Amino acid sequence: MLQAFPWQSLIGGLLLGVSATMLLLFNGKIAGISGIVSGLFSAPKKGDYSWRVLFFSGMVFGGFLTVYILGLDIPTIEGVSMWGIVAAGLLVGIGTRLGNGCTSGHGICGIGRLSKRSIVATCVFMFVAGLTVLVRLHLL
Amino acid sequence: MNKNIVRGVALISGVLFGCGMAISGLIDPSKVTGFLDITGNWDPSLAFVMGGALIVFMPSYFLLIKPRKQSVSGDELCIPTNKRIDRRLLSGAAIFGLGWGIAGVCPGPSVASLALGNIGMVLFFAAMVVGSLFTKLFVNGNRINQSSKLRVN
Numbered sequence: 343m344l345q346a347f348p349w350q351s352l353i354g355g356l357l358l359g360v361s362a363t364m365l366l367l368f369n370g371k372i373a374g375i376s377g378i379v380s381g382l383f384s385a386p387k388k389g390d391y392s393w394r395v396l397f398f399s400g401m402v403f404g405g406f407l408t409v410y411i412l413g414l415d416i417p418t419i420e421g422v423s424m425w426g427i428v429a430a431g432l433l434v435g436i437g438t439r440l441g442n443g444c445t446s447g448h449g450i451c452g453i454g455r456l457s458k459r460s461i462v463a464t465c466v467f468m469f470v471a472g473l474t475v476l477v478r479l480h481l482l
Numbered sequence: 483m484n485k486n487i488v489r490g491v492a493l494i495s496g497v498l499f500g501c502g503m504a505i506s507g508l509i510d511p512s513k514v515t516g517f518l519d520i521t522g523n524w525d526p527s528l529a530f531v532m533g534g535a536l537i538v539f540m541p542s543y544f545l546l547i548k549p550r551k552q553s554v555s556g557d558e559l560c561i562p563t564n565k566r567i568d569r570r571l572l573s574g575a576a577i578f579g580l581g582w583g584i585a586g587v588c589p590g591p592s593v594a595s596l597a598l599g600n601i602g603m604v605l606f607f608a609a610m611v612v613g614s615l616f617t618k619l620f621v622n623g624n625r626i627n628q629s630s631k632l633r634v635n
Contacts, residue, residue: 348507348526348527348528348530350505350506350507350527351506351507351508351527351528351529351530351531351534352530352531352533352534353505353506353534354501354502354503354504354505354506354507354508354531354534355502355506355530355531355532355533355534355535355536355537356502356534356535356537356538357498357499357501357502357505357506357534358498358499358502358503358506358531358534358535359534359535359536359537359538359539359542360495360498360538361495361496361498361499361502362495362499362535362538362539363538363539363542363543363546363547364491364494364495364498365491365492365495366543366547366553366559366561367542367546367547367550367553367554368487368488368491368553368554368555369487369488369491369492369553369555369557370552370553370555370557370558370559370560371492371557371560372560372561372562373495373499375499375588375589375590375593376589376610376614379589379593379610379611379614380611380614380615380618383611383614383615384615384618392488392489392492393488393489393492394492396489396492396493396496397492397493397495397496397499398496398593399493399496400492400493400494400495400496400497400498400499400500401496401497401499401500401503401590401593401594402500402593402594402596402597403496403497403500403597404496404497404498404499404500404501404502404503404504404594405500405501405503405504405509405593405594405595405596405597405598406500406597406598407497407500407501408500408501408504408505409504409509409595409598412504412505414504414509414510415510416595416598416599416600417509417510417511417591417595417598417600417603418511418512418600418602418603419511419585419586419587419600419602419603419606420511420512422584422585422602424602424605426584426585427585427602427605427606427609428605428606428609429581429584429609430581430582430584430585430587430606430609431581431585431587431592431605431606431607431608431609431610431612431613432581432609432610432612432613433577433578433580433581433584433613434578434581434582434585434587434588434589434592434606434610434613435581435609435610435611435612435613435614435615435616435617436574436577436581436613436614436616436617436621437573437574437575437576437577437578437579437580437581437613438574438578438589438610438614439574439613439614439617439618439621440570440571440573440574440577440617440621441570441571441572441573441574441575441577441578442562442564442571442574444578444588444589444590445508445532445582445588445589445590446499446589446590448575449532450532450535450536450539451539452562453532453536453540454535454536454539454540454543455543455548455561456540457562457565458565458567459562459564459565459566459567459571462567462571462572462575463571463572463574463575464575466572466575466576466579467575467576467578467579467582468518468579469579470575470576470578470579470580470583471518471579471580471582471583472518472519472520472583473579473583474518474579474580474582474583474584475515475518475519475522475583475586476519476520476521476522478583478584479515479519479522480521480522
């Protein structure tokens, strides 16, 4: 039973919570990854750019370091064609800009503030993602 | 001084976020697919990621952040004020869910795995940036024009 408990997921989640708290408490910024990334590739507003570059670089480095130190498998997208990956990426990019957030912005920071908008958005994207996996794995 | 706080915090919180993505397993598309596969061989462990994040973030927000007028560095607290649950939010969330379900990747994991050299993940990231810029330029841009027109009228 002790081994079955997903400690790694819980610890990883706690780290995400600490990170989101730090960024909002000290810098006043919401840790929404889709928003941070889209701001990186848009015309920078004064004083609204360097923190994005630093957070983004930190994330890339943190992911790299953890996978190597813990000897985790390098993540790969399995069972999806190249065009499937491109389509999925486009949909995620379009959807997160239309809906103003993703798993982090709505799922953690929004729900954490008890924002109704984020609670609704999270339910919708979880439901649709679950449905998509159902169709992909069991019906196609 | 304040600039140093802002930069240091941005970097450290970014590193923590990347570590969290990897340790939790959210970075692994097959694990995410297993979590979303509720009717199949469901792996519920990723629910603990959101649970763990909320255990920390929710009380910190209500006890430490919400009572403040500004952030510790002196910058304003950029907290979303939009409360409308409209078609745009719902369709955006649904489109995002569709993409998330196809590949098992959301924005956080795609960033955290960029330096690991997997072509599929890099391709996903590139497509995501293109989709996001396209939406910002054409859809959100038009919307802003429309609403400013309405205001002028």
